[in-house]
Structures are given as structure tokens and as C-alpha cells.
Amino acid sequence: MKAIVTGHTKGLGAAITQELLARGIPVLGLARGRSPDAATRYPGLLTEIELDLSDSAAMTAWLGRGEVSAWLAGCSTALLVNNAGIVSPVGPLAEQDPLQAIRAVTLNVAAPLALAASVVQATVGAERRILHVSSGAGRSAYPGWSVYCATKAALDRHAEAVQLDGDATVRVCSLAPGVIDTGMQAEIRATGEDRFPLRERFVQLKAQGGLSSPEDCARRLVAYLLADGFGSQAVADLREV
Template sequence: MASHAHPVTRAIVTGHTRGLGAALVEALRGRGIDVLGVARSRRAPDDSPAALPGRFEEVELDLSDSDALAQWLAGDTIAAFLRGAERALLVNNAGTVAPIGPCAVQQPADVGRAVALNVAAPLMLSSAFSAATAGLQDRRIAHISSGAARNPYAGWNVYCATKAALDHHARAAALDGEPALRVASVAPGVVDTDMQGEIRGTDDARFPQRERFAEMKRAGQLTSPRDAAGKLVDYLLSDAFGQTPTADIRSL
């Protein structure tokens, strides 16, 4: 029987193959937590150190395809993975900053894909996770949010809107009073990932604040994925998690 101090914990992480998601997998496994990663591709065979204590499984699934996601969620993969857990975690990390630019230059299909990936997938996963963990005494959902959820940026109307949706989902879900379910939408700060590279590579006309992010990179002001993931996991496992529906790692 697991001790109260170290409950058997299993975590589901989306967008786990690179950047913050990959770092979250290592941070969780380093604490002995089993992880199920869900993303449109698998990690490279040599990109997941076997020496870490937590078990690691992967599912290859395009989270921007809502029909495919619904079909997968109708199966028993999540329930089977979580079987025997005393504490269950869901980290909705997958997301996209595209399309960048004002409404007139956005392709409607790209807008639809962004909303499906950034909003529909986390909300669908949250519903399935909540149902699958109904009997557990400790279950936690973390949406990876952004400062863009709380502050508007020119050129990021889709990104800002989709991240704000996650924040408001957490606020409303917290009012539902589901037993033992904690939900929080957490901004990790400006993390040095491929997404930041995409932002710096955007034309100034589409994203007027591009230079600000480029200067942060030059000045060494970006947080490493490993540091951000460590802080996020510390918070996710803490008693403080879920006490407020939105949080920013930089102010914790």
C-alpha cells in the first residue's frame, strides 16, 4: 500500500514531444510519476532517458482533429492508464500561436485548427479525464495558459482568445464543486521553446511586438523549459494548486 506521503500518481501530458511538454515529462518522471504523452508524433527513441523512475507511454494523435480525439476518448486508454492510481494529473500543454496577424490575413482553416487544438482538445480531455477519475480522492487538471490570456497583443487575436478561454474554463469549472477535482490555468512565463522561435521569425507587420521578444532572447531573459517545468510540477503537486483558478509561475 502506498504511503500517504507518496501516493501512486499518474499524469497525462499533451504536446509532450518537445519544448515545455518534453521537459514536463522528465520533471514528472523524475519524481517517480508515470506519464502518458499525447501528441501528433512520438518522441525520438533516444529522447526519453530510461533511467528515470516513472513509466512512460505515448499515443500518437492529432489533437487539432476533434473527431479523431473524440473517437480516441471513447476508448479505454485513459481509464486503463489511470487504473490503480491514487492521484491523477492532466496537463493540457499542447497549443499553437498560429495564425499570427490581423483577421484579414488569417486563413479560416488555420483559425479553426488553432481553436480545435488550443480550446476544444483541452476541454474535451478535461471532460474525459474527470469522468475517468470520478472515484479518486485527488485529481488535478492544469491548463498551460499564457500572459496573452490576460493581456491583448496586436497580431495575436486568436492566441489571446484561445488562452483566455482556458482561463475562463478553469474559473467556471472551479465553481462546479466536483469532488476532489482541482483545476487551474497556469501561465509558465516566457519559455525558450520552438514557439518563441516562431514568434521571433514573424514579420513585424503581423506581430508589432516581435522585437520585444527578440530582445528578451538576446538578453537571456527567457526561462529554460527545464526550469519552467520544474516550477510547474512543484506547483501542480502542491497543496496550493487549484486554490485560485488562474496562476502565473513567475509570481508564485
């Protein structure tokens, strides 16, 4: 068994990576930086690639080098956790940076979909488990989050369509993990209400202790990823499975 985790150096991605490594599962981490602490704690289990997943040209070049196939060669079970994502641009259309919207769609949608296809094509005969880290924003619209909502909804529809393809060796789930105390939440709380009118709701969640820790969420997420029932629901919420 081997895993690929995107955005493995921070927040939930770092916690997921630590949880997988603690279980003895080798991880290929894809992010703009590296995780010296995890590499030191689990020597030989973590392989890191510095890659900007919001850069389509860099992503295309890396995939073309066949490193997914090389990493997963001979693997009986391949895990893919598409965790990396950004909430920006935030605000109404009149205030959105179009180039930032392109980068968000590349990171939040194009990279996960391309990696999912690459993993499946590289592991013929193996079991493949694909987990998209989704959001409640993919299932309900929020003012100021048109790009974020659209990209998370895209992951949900992708998982549903893949499940309909009927390949029993491919298990997929687009999973909303709940509200987690990460850097993204800090960014949300720092956003002005003129761009995100629901900001106060997230401020109160933090003040009232309503945020899950990345570590607790990662334990439950990885347990679900490895469970017999993973993939029975194409779209799910971690708080309900």
C-alpha cells in the same frame, strides 16, 4: 499517481514529462510524435500515443476507445497537464487562414476541455489535478494574436468555472508559465512585424537573456502542480505562486 501530458515531445511539454518521470510518476504522453530519449531513460514509465490533437475527428475517435479510463484505472491521484498549443494563425483577420484558426481552437481549447472532462469522469473517487498551460496573452490583448489570445482566455475562464462547480476532488489552475526559450518563441521572432507588431519585444527578450529554460520552468511548474496549495487560484502566474 499517474499523469497525462499533451505535447510531451518538445519544448516545455518534454521538460514537464521528464520532470514527472524523474519523480517516478508514470506519464501518458499525447502528441503527433514520440520521445525515444525519455522512453529509453525511463523504461516502463512512459506510454505514448501518436495523436494529432488539432484533428477533432481523430480526437473524438481516440476518446471513444476508452483509453483514458484504461490508463487511469485504479489511480488515486490523476494529473492532467494540457500543454500542447500553437500561436498560429498570426496577423490581422484579413491575413488569417480560417482553417488554421479552426485547428488552433481545436488544439488550444477543445482538446484540453475534452480531456479534462474525460479524466474526471474516468477517476470517480480519486483526486484530480488539472493544469492548463495558459499565457499572459489570455489576460492581455496583443495585435496579431487574436486567435491565440482568445484561446488562452478560454482556458482561464474554463478553470474559473470548474472551480465554481465546487467539487473538492477536482483542483484546476490555468497557469501562465512566463516566457520560455522554446520553438514557439523562435516562431514568434521569425514572424514579420507586419503580422505581429510586438515582435521586437520578444527579440530583445532573447538577446538580453530574458527567457526561462524549459527545464527550469518545468521544475517549478511540477512542484506547484504537486503542492498542497495547487488549485487555490483558478488563474495564476508561475512567477507569482
